[in-house]
Every structure is written in structure tokens, then in C-alpha cells.
Amino acid sequence: MESTPAIVLRTREFGESDKIVTVLSVAAGKFSGIAKGAKRSQRRFPGTLEVFSHVLLEYRRRPHAELAFLERASLLHPWPRILDSLERFTAASHVVELADKMTVESEIGDDLYGVVAATLARINAGEPGPATLRLFELAALNASGYRPELVHCRGCRRPLASDRGPIRLVGSLGGLLCSLCRAQEEGGMLLSAAALECLGLLQTTVGRLVARGNGAGPVFDPFGEEVVVAGRLLPRVAREVATALDVLLTPHLRGRLRSLELLGPVLRGSFRETEPA
Numbered sequence: 274m275e276s277t278p279a280i281v282l283r284t285r286e287f288g289e290s291d292k293i294v295t296v297l298s299v300a301a302g303k304f305s306g307i308a309k310g311a312k313r314s315q316r317r318f319p320g321t322l323e324v325f326s327h328v329l330l331e332y333r334r335r336p337h338a339e340l341a342f343l344e345r346a347s348l349l350h351p352w353p354r355i356l357d358s359l360e361r362f363t364a365a366s367h368v369v370e371l372a373d374k375m376t377v378e379s380e381i382g383d384d385l386y387g388v389v390a391a392t393l394a395r396i397n398a399g400e401p402g403p404a405t406l407r408l409f410e411l412a413a414l415n416a417s418g419y420r421p422e423l424v425h426c427r428g429c430r431r432p433l434a435s436d437r438g439p440i441r442l443v444g445s446l447g448g449l450l451c452s453l454c455r456a457q458e459e460g461g462m463l464l465s466a467a468a469l470e471c472l473g474l475l476q477t478t479v480g481r482l483v484a485r486g487n488g489a490g491p492v493f494d495p496f497g498e499e500v501v502v503a504g505r506l507l508p509r510v511a512r513e514v515a516t517a518l519d520v521l522l523t524p525h526l527r528g529r530l531r532s533l534e535l536l537g538p539v540l541r542g543s544f545r546e547t548e549p550a
């Protein structure tokens with residue numbers, strides 16, 4: 274029997290009483306397993322196999338089998354307030370869906386697990402805003418090895434801060450093309466200087482990830498300076514920065530994000546705290 278801290282990303286009913294559950298775990302990355310009798314057994318699964326649950330999972334792997342056997346799941350951290358408001362629920366749904374679509378099964382993603390755990394804890398602690406989600410998205414990119422290059426042009430390596438003309442953000446390049454190089458590509462989006470500055474601030478903030486060992490592997494907290502970031506994400510820039518993160522994430526996702534399509538307005542900057550006072 275093996276055991277690992279894990280976050281439930283997805284579940285579905287299977288037959289009369291079983292559940293198939295996909296988790297992001299410390300020990301084995303993302304994997305799916307079957308929980309026999311999950312809908313009946315309060316002893317082995319006391320309401321713990323729900324999306325967003327942060328659990329200590331006991332499981333058995335079978336050689337060459339697609340599904341593990343989930344034996345028991347006990348709650349590590351209850352995050353009851355995630356269901357308190359539409360904003361929290363939407364944000365948390367975005368977090369688990371993005372983590373799911375950014376990973377393939379059995380690819381070890383220790384850092385991404387830490388980012389997802391820290392983000393769900395943050396959403397539980399208080400109403401999330403666009404800054405919460407943008408910090409999460411950039412931290413998730415960095416943790417998955419897709420840290421974008423925001424300082425130098427991907428074409429000529431010139432520093433972008435001194436560029437006066439429009440520059441182009443290209444997802445497949447994981448970075449930007451300066452005003453001289455931007456004609457090389459047609460995709461992506463033109464980015465304003467204000468949005469580039471905001472992305473730089475986000476990157477600096479996420480770059481100061483602090484490890485807080487809690488016995489469940491390193492947990493990263495990208496939200497230490499969230500208030501500073503939120504102060505700079507004015508509505509016009511917030512929407513542009515949200516689109517920029519979407520452009521950067523899209524090449525690394527398996528499938529479109531349902532959370533963005535269905536709940537885009539909530540996630541993209543219509544949160545109350547970003548409106549001018």
C-alpha cells in the first residue's frame with residue numbers, strides 16, 4: 274500500500290457505488306483511481322472524494338493497469354469556504370481544471386501540486402480577485418517548466434523595457450517579440466507597456482516563492498505580495514493581462530478551459546474590488 278497527499282481534480286460516478294477519481298499527488302503526479310464502494314463507505318471515504326478535497330490518499334497500483342485502487346482518503350485540510358460564493362467556487366474550479374489540463378498522468382509535478390494547494394488555501398481564506406488568479410496562472414506556468422521570458426525579445430534579445438512601439442506576445446514562443454521583430458509572427462496579441470509592466474510585477478512576485486514545509490512536501494505561497502499586485506491591476510490592464518496569461522497557457526493545455534468559456538467574465542476582471550472606487 275502506498276500513501277500520498279493529493280488534491281482531487283475530478284470525479285465521476287461508476288456503477289452503483291464506485292467512483293473514479295483523478296488526483297494531483299505529491300508522490301505520483303496526476304493519476305486516476307477507482308474507489309470501490311466510495312458512495313457507501315463513510316469509514317474509508319468520509320466525504321473526502323470530492324473535487325477540491327485535500328487528502329491523504331492510500332492506494333494500490335497495479336502493474337500496467339490504467340486505474341489505481343483507492344483504499345482510503347482522509348482529509349488533510351478542510352477548505353469549507355470555497356463553496357461560499359460564486360467567485361470562490363469559480364476561481365477554485367479554474368485552478369483544478371487548469372492543473373488537470375496542464376498535466377498528463379504519471380508525470381511528477383511536485384511544484385504544481387504545491388502551487389495548487391497554496392491557491393486553494395488562499396481562495397478558502399478570502400474572496401479571490403483577478404490578482405489571485407493571475408498569480409496562480411503564472412506560478413503554474415513556472416512550476417510546470419514553462420516560465421515565460423518577459424525581459425528580452427525572443428527574436429533579437431533586446432531588452433523590452435526600453436521599447437517604445439507595440440510588442441507582440443506569442444504563446445508558442447513563451448515570450449515576446451519587440452517592435453522590430455514583431456512582424457515575424459502573426460499570432461498572439463499586441464501588448465501595451467502597462468500590461469508588460471504588470472506581467473513583470475507578477476513574475477517578480479511569483480519568483481519570490483517561499484517554501485513552507487508542512488510535512489506534506491514543500492508548499493509554495495505565491496500570494497505574499499498579492500495586495501501590491503491587486504493595486505496595479507486596474508480593470509483595463511486586468512483584462513489585457515488575463516488575455517496575455519491565456520495566450521501563454523494555451524499551447525500547454527490539453528483542450529480549451531471550460532472555466533474560461535463559461536465563467537470568463539467573473540474570472541477576467543469583473544470582481545468588485547478591481548472597479549474604481
Ligand SMILES: [Zn+2]
Binds near residue numbers: 450
Ligand atoms: Zn527583437
